Amino acid sequence: MTHILDDLLWRGLVAQSTDQRALRAALDAGGVRYYCGFDPTAPSLHVGNLVQILTLRRLQDAGHLPVVVVGGATGLIGDPKPDAERTLNPKEVVAGWVGRIRAQIEPYLRFAGPGAALMVDNLEWTAELSAIDLLRDVGRHFRVSRMLAKEAVSARLVSEAGISYTEFSYQVLQALDFLELYRRHGVTLQTGGSDQWGNLTAGTDLIRRVEGVVVHALATPLITKADGTKFGKTESGTVWLDPSMTSPFAFFQFWLNADDRDVLGYLRVFSLRPRSELEALAEAQRERPAARVAQRALAEELTTLVHGPVECAHVVAASRALFGEGELSDVDPLTLAASLQELPVVHTVGPTPPLVELLATTGLAPSRSAARRMVRQGGAYLNNVKVTDEEYVPDVGDLLAGRWLVLRRGRRNLAAVDVGASSR
16 A cells, blocks of 8 residues: 555645655654644635645545644634735634634544544634733744744735734744644644745744654645646636535536646646556546546546535536537526536527527627628537527527527537526
8 A cells, every 4th residue: 555655745745844754654653643724714715725625635544633723713814925914804704714614624534433533723722812921932932033034924024015913923823723733632743735834834843842842744735737827716716615606517617627737737636536547547638638538537526526426417417518418408407507607698688689699799700790601601509409590589498497598609619698588
């Protein structure tokens, strides 16, 4: 069986670590209690957070013991961003987000039986901590010169925004988390993103100074895209795990649309498949790149993992039907609506316009005359049915779920019409 550290290295999930030989020895001894923190600075986690969630999962599957910290305290402050001060959210809002994020993380880990995970809120040990106690008992172990050298802090110091004492102190609170978790639960390893490295090592340093014990830190790399754009972002914004913020269809499409240059790396990072299966997928992708087998495998696995097999089946059916590989009328109405919102959408009120006008209005044709030519040449489709009548006017019988029309030019150019209050 592959050693968990070797598996993480093969997957490209180790950007930095403290003494790797000592960490390997600790993992070999078994039953390492480790933790990762998630701050409730938004009502949902996003796809980037899956890197940490799945790292927790991999370590638990290897026999180690996860502790999840949902930061009800640190979430009130927020880790310093590289370019601007965070907005401080009201306490009651952050408390609500704590509950939402706890519920999002729970399905990925085992919280019962042998090796059960723990989930805690760092407000437990900071709520009653006075400013004097924090400064005397914790702050005295930090050297300002080292705090200033932290990457996020140094970036802010030279920016126009500067940095407040509030955000500057964030690393003290995160280090305190590691110390408290070591004392309360025997935690000896913290994981996090490489942008957190300064905060991770602040914790290992604090435990060494206070307890005289050597503990470990492991940082995963930040995920990047070959085209230079930010991972986890689309034209419509952040890709969230909450289905009310990013629909399962849009989530599926995010992975399905992965660049060929990125997808094999994404599979290593995000897939729970064993190495042998990933290597087979990589070979299939190299042999038939146009088939996008790696993208489809990734999209189906991640959508099933995050949204469940039933929702994944719905979005797969919708995705296929949109491109003529299934009946649009058979697609679940809610999934259909979500999928069509990802297309260019034109809203109409009143009598439904002729098809050629809709083709031009949606941008599938540059003009009505071009739309007529498209219809004559057999390149126009309404709800996956080829239309050859240049005068065709959609009627109530064409409406999908009583509301939608799907237009297609050729094989892959799509648009939707929301008929709205049109006469039916």
